[in-house]
Amino acid sequence: MLQIHNNLSRQKETFQPIDPKNVRLYVCGMTVYDYCHIGHARVMVVFDVVYRYLCHLYGKEAVTYIRNVTDIDDKIIKRANENGESFVTLTERFIAEMKVDEAALSILPPDQEPRATHYMQEILDMIQTLVDSGMAYVADNGDVYYDVSKFERYGQLSGKHLEDLRAGERVAVDEAKDDPVDFVLWKSAKPGEPSWQSPWGEGRPGWHIECSAMSTCCLGNHFDIHGGGLDLQFPHHENEIAQAEAATGEKFVNVWMHNGFVRINEEKMSKSLDNFFTIREVLKVYDAEVVRGFIINSHYRSPLNYSDGNLDEAKNVLTTLYTALRGIDVNPDVELTGEWVDKFFAAMNDDFNTPAAMAVLFELASEVNKARNSDMAAAIVSASQLKQLADMLGILQREPEVFLQSGLGGEGISNEQIEQLIQQRLDVRKNKEWAESDRIRDELKAQGIILEDSVEGTTWRRD
């Protein structure tokens, strides 16, 4: 039985889909005005693993995964103005760039990636419903605000109390609001800003309403899992609940999942602190699968410290696992049974405990290495299980040689040159000319190429 830590109750709960034939997952995605950073990569990878595992448990057809794109907001407008381009040009460009990063990280495409600007009518309808029922009010300046005091359960997700929020020194005082904790549903447009027609005048949606509208539209009023980064817990997700439940009269989401932050030097990585690394930058130095391995090697709710040392270790991890798979014809149909398989699923069922699941992969790799010279059939079974299980984590799906010999970019010695030198070395080795043999090996090593001699011959990999 799958257990998931539900942030609504702050404890692990047995996951029971509303309808096992139609398991529904919604994740808050990117605001597209810049390249994705490693924090975004974490959300993508974490929920990609959740999605893959749900597909394993319930069947691919039975799972619907929605991840939205925020393509209109203040930051987008600001950046478009700075660049002297339309906000549409800007967002289209960064949606395309986002897809490049996703593909590199082996992120399975969600079933739908709704955009705020494509759901304007649904957004307006939900705001209208809230206004009609008295849950929202139109301010003097044309903005529409949600009246937080009318929603009794406000604070249930974030554990906040209205009194504390009002007393908080950091809540900005906005003259247009009746209450500082109220939040905007519809922002009236200033001259020159992108805008849409509404019953309250030209304007654009507030940030939170798009997710309430798009998620209920795509998945129904009540669905299973809603996820996102921990920084979205408050106010974004709290407000989504308030909007959706007030508008539909139904419970909105059963399980709330939030992944932890990526840190740099023990400090949160974020746009506002300007200490972020883009996925693009990191992929210049590390293979995308290494980045994925780095993310999976920590539990999704723990903080993840970004450092070269930790990325290097992730690379070692993948090298070890791929080395075990090297030279073995895996059988994609092998049965998933046995001690290690059970442990893997036990780990995944325990709130997606990927570090524990990775430990199992090492045990299987060890089984492969132990058996490969004495019992190839057993080695094939272990290797095949290893690869199948790794697929649920989105790793180890390339040919081992491809990973082990892959370099980043065109710099350095070519594969042909390497093969040539290896052949030269084999020739002198026939005459036991060890000095020359070692010289060639050292020459290659200086260029980051590691040679491995075995009875079958010489293999190589890039360090």
Next chain:
RNA sequence: GGCUGGGUAGCAAAGUGGUUAUGCUGCGGAUUGCAAAUCCGUCGACGGCGGUUCGAUUCCGCCCUCAGCCUCCA
């Protein structure tokens, strides 16, 4: 000030009221012309102080300390 979540061996990272996490690293051995890879063995842990218990790293309390949210942020 209010609210969260952490502090595990050199590093990374799970987990548990009493039994090996795991990976990298270190040390010893096998293998190898020497290496690399692999295998075998091994050193090394649970922030501090109390409490509950036959027994606590694991439960409770207090303290120290770190990070986060309370404003845009994945």
